[in-house]
Amino acid sequence: MFYTPESEINSRIAALQNLMNGNLMEGALILQSSDMFYYSGVFQNGALYIPSRGNPLLFIRKNYRRAAEASSLDNVIQIKNIKQIPQLLNERGYTLPGVLGLELDVITAQMYIDINKIFENSRLVDCSGLIRKQRAVKSDYEIELIKKASALTDDFFQELPGIIAPGKKECEIAGALESAARRRGHQGAVRVRGFNNEFHYGCLLSGENGGIASHFDGPLGGPGLNPSFPFGSGRRVICINEPVMVDYVGAFDGYCVDMSRVFVAGCLAEKLERAHRTAVDIQNSLAEQAKPGVTGEELYESALAMAVKAGLSDNFMGFGQQVSFVGHGVGIELNELPVLARGVKTPLEAGMVIALEPKFIFPGEGAVGIENTFVVTSPGLERLSSHPDGIGYLSY
Amino acid sequence: MFYTPESEINSRIAALQNLMNGNLMEGALILQSSDMFYYSGVFQNGALYIPSRGNPLLFIRKNYRRAAEASSLDNVIQIKNIKQIPQLLNERGYTLPGVLGLELDVITAQMYIDINKIFENSRLVDCSGLIRKQRAVKSDYEIELIKKASALTDDFFQELPGIIAPGKKECEIAGALESAARRRGHQGAVRVRGFNNEFHYGCLLSGENGGIASHFDGPLGGPGLNPSFPFGSGRRVICINEPVMVDYVGAFDGYCVDMSRVFVAGCLAEKLERAHRTAVDIQNSLAEQAKPGVTGEELYESALAMAVKAGLSDNFMGFGQQVSFVGHGVGIELNELPVLARGVKTPLEAGMVIALEPKFIFPGEGAVGIENTFVVTSPGLERLSSHPDGIGYLSY
Numbered sequence: 001m002f003y004t005p006e007s008e009i010n011s012r013i014a015a016l017q018n019l020m021n022g023n024l025m026e027g028a029l030i031l032q033s034s035d036m037f038y039y040s041g042v043f044q045n046g047a048l049y050i051p052s053r054g055n056p057l058l059f060i061r062k063n064y065r066r067a068a069e070a071s072s073l074d075n076v077i078q079i080k081n082i083k084q085i086p087q088l089l090n091e092r093g094y095t096l097p098g099v100l101g102l103e104l105d106v107i108t109a110q111m112y113i114d115i116n117k118i119f120e121n122s123r124l125v126d127c128s129g130l131i132r133k134q135r136a137v138k139s140d141y142e143i144e145l146i147k148k149a150s151a152l153t154d155d156f157f158q159e160l161p162g163i164i165a166p167g168k169k170e171c172e173i174a175g176a177l178e179s180a181a182r183r184r185g186h187q188g189a190v191r192v193r194g195f196n197n198e199f200h201y202g203c204l205l206s207g208e209n210g211g212i213a214s215h216f217d218g219p220l221g222g223p224g225l226n227p228s229f230p231f232g233s234g235r236r237v238i239c240i241n242e243p244v245m246v247d248y249v250g251a252f253d254g255y256c257v258d259m260s261r262v263f264v265a266g267c268l269a270e271k272l273e274r275a276h277r278t279a280v281d282i283q284n285s286l287a288e289q290a291k292p293g294v295t296g297e298e299l300y301e302s303a304l305a306m307a308v309k310a311g312l313s314d315n316f317m318g319f320g321q322q323v324s325f326v327g328h329g330v331g332i333e334l335n336e337l338p339v340l341a342r343g344v345k346t347p348l349e350a351g352m353v354i355a356l357e358p359k360f361i362f363p364g365e366g367a368v369g370i371e372n373t374f375v376v377t378s379p380g381l382e383r384l385s386s387h388p389d390g391i392g393y394l395s396y
Numbered sequence: 397m398f399y400t401p402e403s404e405i406n407s408r409i410a411a412l413q414n415l416m417n418g419n420l421m422e423g424a425l426i427l428q429s430s431d432m433f434y435y436s437g438v439f440q441n442g443a444l445y446i447p448s449r450g451n452p453l454l455f456i457r458k459n460y461r462r463a464a465e466a467s468s469l470d471n472v473i474q475i476k477n478i479k480q481i482p483q484l485l486n487e488r489g490y491t492l493p494g495v496l497g498l499e500l501d502v503i504t505a506q507m508y509i510d511i512n513k514i515f516e517n518s519r520l521v522d523c524s525g526l527i528r529k530q531r532a533v534k535s536d537y538e539i540e541l542i543k544k545a546s547a548l549t550d551d552f553f554q555e556l557p558g559i560i561a562p563g564k565k566e567c568e569i570a571g572a573l574e575s576a577a578r579r580r581g582h583q584g585a586v587r588v589r590g591f592n593n594e595f596h597y598g599c600l601l602s603g604e605n606g607g608i609a610s611h612f613d614g615p616l617g618g619p620g621l622n623p624s625f626p627f628g629s630g631r632r633v634i635c636i637n638e639p640v641m642v643d644y645v646g647a648f649d650g651y652c653v654d655m656s657r658v659f660v661a662g663c664l665a666e667k668l669e670r671a672h673r674t675a676v677d678i679q680n681s682l683a684e685q686a687k688p689g690v691t692g693e694e695l696y697e698s699a700l701a702m703a704v705k706a707g708l709s710d711n712f713m714g715f716g717q718q719v720s721f722v723g724h725g726v727g728i729e730l731n732e733l734p735v736l737a738r739g740v741k742t743p744l745e746a747g748m749v750i751a752l753e754p755k756f757i758f759p760g761e762g763a764v765g766i767e768n769t770f771v772v773t774s775p776g777l778e779r780l781s782s783h784p785d786g787i788g789y790l791s792y
Contacts (some may be wrong), residue, residue, distance in 0.1 A: 003623060033592045037624045044626070045592070045611035062717060063609045063617070070623045102505065108591050109500040109508035110522070126506070175578025182571025187625040188596030195504050196429045196441070200584030213459045215441035221459065227399060227466045228433045228650025228728065229583040230440070254624025321458060332624065 002253065004041035006072035008141050012039055012134070013056055019130040020052040020101065027051045027097030028127045029085070029115065032106045034191050034332040035131055037254060042070040047082050051094060059085055083118050101127025106193060132193075136329050136337035137351040142255065143375055146331070146353055150257045150373055150384035153250025156180040157261060157387055166240050166265045166396050170233035171225060174204045177248065190249045190256060191333045199334070202249050202258075203232040207242035210367030211319060217335075219317040219359045220247055220367055240266035240396060243276075245367040247357075249334055256330045258355035259385060260371030263392040272368050273391065275360040278310045279369035280389045282358040286326065286340075290354075291380040296344035300326045303358055315360040327356040330373055352376040398649065400437035402468035404537050408435055408530070409452055415526040416448040416497065423447045423493030424523045425481070425511065428502045430587050430728040431527055433650060438466045443478050447490060455481055479514050497523025502589060528589075532725050532733035533747040538651065539771055542727070542749055546653045546769055546780035549646025552576040553657060553783055562636050562661045562792050566629035567621060570600045573644065586645045586652060587729045595730070598645050598654075599628040603638035606763030607715060613731075615713040615755045616643055616763055636662035636792060639672075639762040643753075645730055652726045654751035655781060656767030659788040668764050669787065671756040674706045675765035676785045678754040682722065682736075686750070687776040692740035696722045699754055711756040723752040726769055748772040 016039065020028060030036050030048040037043045039050065044067040046060035057075045059082065060067040068076040077088060086096055100122040102115060116124060138146065159180040163173055178201055182188065192199045196215075205212075205222045214221025214231045223234035238244060247260040262276055282303045290299055303326040307316035317323050324343075329336035330353055338346060340354065348354075354376065359369030370389050374381040412435065416424060426432050426444040433439045435446065440463040442456035453471045455478065456463040464472040473484060482492055496518040498511060512520060534542065555576040559569055574597055578584065588595045592611075601608075601618045610617025610627045619630035634640060643656040658672055678699045686695055699722040703712035713719050721737035724730075726749055734742060736750065744750075750772065755765030766785050770777040 031591070033594060034624075042623050042626070043592075043611065062611050062613075066608075066610070066626060070626075104505040104509070107505050109498065109503050109505055111591065112505035112508060113500070169579075171581060172579045174584075175575035175582075178578065178584075179571035179575035182574065183565075183568045185567060185621050185631065186571075187621045188570075188574075188628070189594050189625055191594070195427070195507065196439075198429060198585050198587070212462075214462070215439065215458050217458075225581050225583045226649045227438050228430075229585055229647075230438070230462060230466075232584070235581065251625075253622045 003070050004072065005141065008139060009039065009041055009072050011139070013050060015134055016050060016130065017052055019134060023130060025052060025099050025101045025125060025127060028101035030103065031111065032103050034193065035103060038135060038332060040071045040073055042067045046079065047085065049085065049089065051097070054094070057089070057092070059088065086119060097122050099123050099125055101125055101130070103128045103131065132337050135331055137349050138331060138353050139351070142331065143351070143353065145253050145255045146257060146373070147384055149250050149252040149255045152184045152252050153257050153259050154385050154387045156184055156250070157259060160246060160261070160263060161392055161394055164238065164244055164263050164265065164394060166238050168238055170204055170206055170209065170236050170238065173238065174233040177204065177246070181250065185252055187251045190251045192335050193333045194335070198229065200232060202247045204244065204246045204248070205233065205367060206236055206238045206244045207366045208364050209234055209236050210243060210245045211361050211363040211365060213318060213321050217323055219323055219357070219361060220245065238265065241268065243268060243272055243366040243368050247371060254332055256332070256334050257373040257384065258330050258334060258357070258371055259373065260357060260359070260369060261387065261392060262368050263394055265394045265396040267393070268391060272362065272365065275312055275315065276368040276391055278306065278312060279358040279360060282306045283356050283370050283372065283389070286356050287374060287381045287383065290348060290376065292350050292376060292378060293347045295347050296338050296340040297342060299340045300324065300342050312360055315362055317359060319361045319363050326358055327354050329353060330355050348376050350376055350378050399466050400468065401537065404535060405435065405437055405468050407535070409446060411530055412446060412526065413448050415530060419526060420495060421448060421497045421521060421523060422495050424497035426499065427507065428499050430589065431499060434531060434728060436467045436469055438463045442475065443481065445481065445485065447493070450490070453485070453488070455484065482515060493518050495519050495521055497521055497526070499524045499527065528733050531727055533745050534727060534749050535747070538727065539747070539749065541649050541651045542653060542769070543780055545646050545648040545651045548580045548648050549653050549655050550781050550783045552580055552646070553655060556642060556657070556659060557788055557790055560634065560640055560659050560661065560790060562634050564634050566600055566602055566605065566632050566634065569634065570629040573600065573642070577646065581648055583647045586647045588731050589729045590731070594625065596628060598643045600640065600642045600644070601629065601763060602632055602634045602640045603762045604760050605630055605632050606639060606641045607757050607759040607761060609714060609717050613719055615719055615753070615757060616641065634661065637664065639664060639668055639764050641763040643767060650728055652728070652730050653769040653780065654726050654730065654753070654767055655769065656753060656755070656765060657783065657788060658764050659790055661790045661792040663789070664787060668758065668761065671708055671711065672764040672787055674702065674708060675754040675756060678702045679752050679766050679768065679785070682752050683770060683777045683779065686744060686772065688746050688772060688774060689743045691743050692734050692736040693738060695736045696720065696738050708756055711758055713755060715757045715759050722754055723750050725749060726751050744772050746772055746774050
């Protein structure tokens with residue numbers, strides 16, 4: 001079991017404190033799993049208090065022993081209830097914050113109401129914006145973890161040609177792929193920030209199922225196995241001569257990479273094959289353009305222009321209810337910043353890790369396209385996956 | 397693909413309206429996946445408005461077509477933003493609610509703040525209490541779905557003796573079991589209501605890993621694969637003569653059943669074997685006692701008394717940081733009401749579905765015990781699983 005190094009935690013805390021001081025925030029109470037892991041090295045039941053100046057305090061309800069063992073923070077304090085926190089801060093000589101940051105995009109309404117009473121003299125403001133901005137730029141340590149996650153993801157994707165076969169059901173193939181991932185240490189749960197963002201690995205969709213849209217903000221959807229969880233693989237039996245789109249997340253040692261490939265048992269209609277080649281061309285063109293300073297909007301518009309030129313604008317990133325993006329940040333969560341989307345004017349920075357995923361959806365026929373994860377470096381993008389981008393043709 | 401029948405949806409809506417009227421709530425805006433599925437038959441991106449009198453309106457941002465197709469509700473309305481809802485209600489002749497119910501335990505703080513502005517003249521109150529109370533008692537239709545889920549769960553548990561073997565890693569066995577579940581239509585994602593309740597199928601823990609506590613409110617924990625997701629299976633290699641505790645959730649067609657079994661390659665120390673028999677005795681005793689009118693507290697105290705009598709009180713339901721319950725409701729979510737716990741004085745009702753899970757934890761040695769899902773009926777509990785409760789001894 002690895003633990004996040006002390007120097008790493010210290011520099012993350014210091015960087016957040018910088019942002020807090022620039023935003024007149026005197027303290028932040030970090031409650032969400034991903035953020036707590038990022039700033040303390042552990043996820044347990046409790047709260048991490050980060051003052052704008054001074055040392056953070058990690059308050060743990062359960063499991064204290066594991067938190068104390070795994071976190072490099074000096075102050076790990078057992079509590080029974082977060083109501084104790086203001087008094088414990090006072091006892092340790094901390095001034096209660098006039099302005100307290102909370103992760104308003106993820107903590108519950110009831111927690112907000114409760115914390116409003118617990119910190120009765122503090123004004124509660126959102127700190128998720130600062131956190132997400134900070135987390136978008138990865139450290140060298142994080143990039144190493146993401147590279148390892150990418151190598152393991154490449155590795156379990158290698159099993160797909162042996163798993164996909166006509167006559168098998170989507171959910172059966174999905175299960176076999178997930179098993180291949182777990183065997184390599186995939187943590188199973190994939191974190192997608194935000195309300196109702198329930199997720200299970202990704203989607204493996206054959207033929208027409210690749211054209212079924214969903215509630216999820218992505219180009220793919222799929223029927224799912226029932227109306228309660230209407231996303232991802234269904235029970236459709238794979239046929240010959242149709243695309244099997246595999247868009248799966250590798251989540252290893254806390255970090256995600258996002259990857260998509262298309263497989264076909266037999267051959268594919270020229271139209272779909274051509275669309276796939278266009279998607280790969282878009283990816284490669286974006287990978288050439290993207291570097292520090294370029295905006296998400298520029299990349300999206302450039303991708304869209306290539307789709308229009310190929311006569312595929314209707315199919316680009318969905319059909320009917322398209323999404324207006326062509327990629328997104330990945331890290332501890334699948335949907336980190338930046339979003340490479342219409343209207344996003346924040347420039348790329350070195351250290352960002354992004355998934356580029358140009359895809360084309362043909363209702364009734366299926367989905368084609370590509371997805372790979374890249375690190376933004378000063379000269380440009382560094383691609384992580386070495387898995388070939390072309391359609392994987394399977395004999396049967 | 398099945399759809400929830402119209403009569404079922406209508407009676408659920410009517411029952412909630414009854415509860416709302418008894419609590420002076422004039423409308424409820426249902427946003428969370430499980431609740432939206434329960435009251436509309438679909439989960440998509442949007443909001444279900446249920447007035448205390450009159451017809452509900454299902455507002456869908458994405459995917460409208462799928463929602464309109466799968467829901468039996470008459471009024472499914474495409475929206476771009478939930479800000480439109482008050483005006484759309486006005487246009488349809490609805491009076492805006494003076495008191496509006498929201499799922500305060502699950503919606504985000506930001507949603508609460510936004511809805512406070514959108515429904516500027518409404519007082520926002522919690523409606524999750526009412527919803528959870530209602531959902532605790534299942535209809536015949538739901539019980540049929542849960543019985544099917546139980547049969548499928550029994551079925552994938554049957555594969556365990558062929559999957560568990562000394563020399564294999566926990567996460568490898570977990571992956572194989574999850575694959576067996578997916579092949580039978582397991583939806584993958586298991587819903588656990590509440591903040592930070594990230595979950596992946598359950599836990600499969602061998603030997604000492606069965607004694608590792610976690611942040612999760614259950615008797616088991618496990619190391620997980622990394623400090624970011626420190627729950628469930630790790631990389632430990634299964635040995636002979638130690639308990640392999642498998643506590644897994646079957647989630648099929650929207651409904652969960654919870655089940656635990658212990659397997660051993662070789663033989664087990666008499667102490668652990670005896671504790672396992674005690675757990676099965678406790679389960680059987682509770683199953684005799686439990687019927688409408690009996691409280692969760694009575695069942696917990698009865699279980700605890702048996703554990704004390706067996707000299708196993710320290711090990712009952714954890715070690716050091718024990719949880720004070722012996723079972724819980726299951727349904728669309730894994731952690732439904734009732735909780736069979738200290739202090740819970742609400743009586744069982746016919747139609748409730750509960751998992752009984754007496755377990756004993758021995759730090760450094762492992763976890764033993766049992767879990768099965770039961771339906772509360774007028775004469776008493778109906779057990780759903782037919783899988784034997786004894787330790788599964790494996791030759792190797």
